[in-house]
Amino acid sequence: MQVNIFGLRSCCFGIANMILVRRMREKLYDALLLQDISFFDEETVGDLTSRLGADCQQVSRVFGTDLNMIARNVVQGTGALIYLFILSWPLALSTLVICSALATIMLIHGQYQKKAAKLSQELTACANEVAQETFSLVRTVRAYGMEKHEFGRYIKWLGLLSNVYLRQSMAFGFWSSSFNFLYHSTQVIAVLIGGISIISGRITAEQLTKFILYSEWLIYSTWWVGDNWSSLMQSIGASEKVFLLMDLLPSNQFLSPGRRLQKLEGHVDFVNISFRYPSRLMVPVLRQVSLSVHPNEVVAIAGLSGSGKSTLVNLLLRLYEPTDGQILVDGVPLVELDIKWLRERIGFVGQEPRLFRMDVSSNIKYGCPREVTDEEVEWAAKQANAHEFILSLPNGYGTLVDDSLLSGGQKQRIAIARAILREPNILILDEATSALDAESEHYVKRVLRLVQNGSNLRRTVIIIAHRLSTIQAADRIIVMDRGRIVEMGDHMELIQKDGLYARLAKRQTDAFA
Incomplete structure (x- = not known):
């Protein structure tokens, strides 16, 4: 007993x-x-x-x-x-x-x-x-x-x-x-x-x-x-x-439901934005930055490393909150919007895209807010010039992704396909072509031209790039230096100004000469 x-x-x-x-x-x-x-x-x-x-x-x-x-x-x-x-x-x-x-x-x-x-x-x-x-x-x-x-x-x-x-x-x-x-x-x-x-x-x-x-x-x-x-x-x-x-409380952005707009046009306004990272409060990253991005416009942001380009994107994705100023999306303050709803309508490709340890098709589908077919996955891969190399993998789209299996450029193309598949209203490319070869970059720039020419892919696009060949066709180029906007215009206007952008372009031209 x-x-x-x-x-x-x-x-x-x-x-x-x-x-x-x-x-x-x-x-x-x-x-x-x-x-x-x-x-x-x-x-x-x-x-x-x-x-x-x-x-x-x-x-x-x-x-x-x-x-x-x-x-x-x-x-x-x-x-x-x-x-x-x-x-x-x-x-x-x-x-x-x-x-x-x-x-x-x-x-x-x-x-x-x-x-x-x-x-x-x-x-x-x-x-x-x-x-x-x-x-x-x-x-x-x-x-x-x-x-x-x-x-x-x-x-x-x-x-x-x-x-x-x-x-x-x-x-x-x-x-x-x-x-x-x-x-x-x-x-x-x-x-x-x-x-x-x-x-x-x-x-x-x-x-x-x-x-x-x-x-x-x-x-x-x-x-x-x-x-x-x-x-x-x-x-x-x-x-x-x-x-x-x-016992930690969730981030404030998850506590309030926020607003959902009937339609996202893609108009983004940065109003007197200043920012310091919480881990580096003594170092100002952005200083009184004001910028308007119009619907269906392709805006490129260029500048030296550390000038605050990627930080602007991080603030738009609400990964961080501005120290001062506010961001408006279609005239509505970003803090009032349902952040999950907004992120579903933003396609983002980061500087160093990391893929999950699952098959290629699942990586492309990752985060898509709707059910997608295999044909749509292949279409997105073709747009990002990734379809051919994916088919050459051992199991094609069913191949398990491994860090040693794919090159940096291949990972970036899969990440670009993931962003395109979402059919976002706002597309953000943060150094998304840095690891691409010339041919792959050509195909990615073709996608950007389709955006500009009013096809069914038309949307607001924000590009951050050190490689100026990627952004020459942008509607506007924003040049940043030390957390401020120092120049603005299209490629030819900025070259004629003979400012920071012209110097950066000349250095890249000399490097390949």
Whole structure:
């Protein structure tokens, strides 16, 4: 019967543990996904994945083992203590004093283990971050012969982690020694006081024997409670950061539903926009920038690196909020619009498009707000000059994407196809042709010409490019420098002005001469 009850209790705690860990991971992942981009600028990927993995798993010990064993031993210890008082209250008091001393050491040891566990989880996250970064950049590491350097970075964190584990082991040794000393002290006291009680006739030898057995039961119950209490404190220490992350409120853009316009024309106004990244508040990125982009207009933004070109796009996508000023879309402030609805109508290709580890067709369909057919996927790939190389892959559109499988230019073409498939009202190309060869760039520029000539692809297009050959046919070219707009006009007008754009064009011409 006892075995069945034990098995039933373990089963119930195991099920509760599974449900707890699953819900914890779900809530943590959901909380992280809804944070502002600035949150991910400050947190490392290795740290967040460590919280999702190791830290949540550490919490599973709470229900799976710790609380289970604590509950069991508290019940057993309480029963033993009651019986000891029935047998002999003087002996029971002496045993209770020793158990109290043991419990005090247990609490101190548990608090230490909690702090040590929190520190060890942080160090583990740092070590995981180094390993993840090294493996993701292994080609760079190999090319520069930095294997020993990266190994040194990793073992530095492992050394710090080993020191924490060493101190934890020493603390556990102290706890075990204290238990052994107090346990044997209980036996000695029981024999001395019990012997005196037998001589005086207050208890019998049989009662003393029972007392010693039940006192051992009480001491061992206290030991197991202490051991599992220390483990419980470790789990709590390891999960503190998890609970802090779970309690984070979602980004403001997800809290309010916002407005949905009947039709998005694609008129964008940047009104006196200033911006500083939260991680670099002392460095102004944009300074009082005002710009209007008209519906169905192709606007190119050029300038030196760090001039604020990509930041304008990030603000339009509402990845960040302007420090000052506001952005209007069709005359409506961006903060008042339903951001999910707006993003469904924007096609975006970033500087370094990253593809997901799924087949090519799924990568092209990714984020499309409507159901699409295979024919539409192929059409988008043809527009981006990606269809032929996709067919040459082992399984065509069903080929699983791998970083080593595709070149940078091929990834960019798939990303462009993904943006075209959405049939967006606003198309943003942020250095989207930087890794393309001349022929592929020619096809992408053909798509831009279709936009300008009023075909069914007609939409507002914002292009950011260092390669000026990509943007010469734009309706307007905006030239930025140090966070300000310094020039504006078409290609020939800017060349004739002989300003920054003309100098950039001359440098690129000289580079290819």
